[in-house]
Amino acid sequence: MKVSESMISQLETGKNNFSKDKIIVYTNICGCSFNFNINRRDIIEKLIDVYKIYSELKIEKFNNAISNLKKIPDIAFSSARFEYYLILYMDNIVNKNISNVEFIEKMIEIGINSFTNNELAIYYDMQGLKYIYSKNSIKAVKFLEKSISFNSNFLMNNYHYCTIFLNLGYYNLAQIFINKSLKIALEDVMIERLFHLLLNQASLYINTLQYQEADRINLKLLEESYVRNDLFLRYCVLSNLTLSSLLKKDFNDGFVYIGMIDQKYLNDDYDLILYQIMLYFFSNDYISTKNHIRKALGNTSISSYYKNFFQGIKYLMDNKFIKAIDRIERCYDLALSDGEVDRAILDLKLLNELYLDHGLQNKLKKVKELQEKFYKMSYANQIIEDIGLKLN
Incomplete structure (x- = not known):
């Protein structure tokens, strides 16, 4: 040359x-x-349009649009070659083909300096989503911060933020990003995403013990799910209503909502199975409790956490309290190792009752120390939230 x-x-x-x-x-x-005929600006505009289609939860339309972009002749050998790799990246992340993205990331990093701000916002949001899928909240937040620094008006980076903070229990921060996401969804008329944002709002109300507000939103969404014949939305709403009923100890409502959930979803959702088992357990229907535990334990895909929790409940019903305590202690350790602090606190509350009932003073003392530790963590989290509020 x-x-x-x-x-x-x-x-x-x-x-x-x-x-x-x-x-x-x-x-x-x-x-x-x-291919000298490809106009890079046109591809960038189409790429942003595809990202907005994903924001609207129109996955079939998203996949069709991605497929059409990939079919453009010699797009990988054009001035839009790095946009091509970003298209591949979006395709793999959204469709959860995470094992295929390492090479694509390396190709994007070669040409990342040529990206526009919107492209950078999309790329880092997709990286954040990748770590959300792998439940690595710390890395997810790191990339979402980058994404939002390049474009703070994209719905999805705000939506992913509120999802993470909701899961971590930082409810003040979650509320900030739910509000911002709702505003963007309303302005851009993203109806499907709006429903899921309202579900997040209802979940936040449940976690902050505002059950009346949570049920008000969920019942409205339940009506909408029947109007739209949206099974997935209906399932999510009923899961929320069931959890709300369980926490309120309103078991009649809990059974009503559990009974309404489509079985094809119930078989794969162990949180929902856990709610179902606890409803029967708290209402002293031990036969139904054991039947559902037996069915859950028969599934080879069950995780160690749920396996130990369900076995612990079974031992409680069989008056084998030491074995039950051992299982719940394992659950506590597993929850902590996975960074599931809220779940660990739930296990700790159950252990507190078990130690108290059976005179295990040494272990009870240890629980009190752990509860104090969590209280301090919560206080530290509140300070973090206050700083976040001031920064925003």
């Missing part, structure tokens, strides 16, 4: 534009042809 190696690098990374003749020579050497 009669140019320096550094010039080749600048061409590859998009930092410099070569003459048409030089590009033809370069692509011929590589055994391919360059």
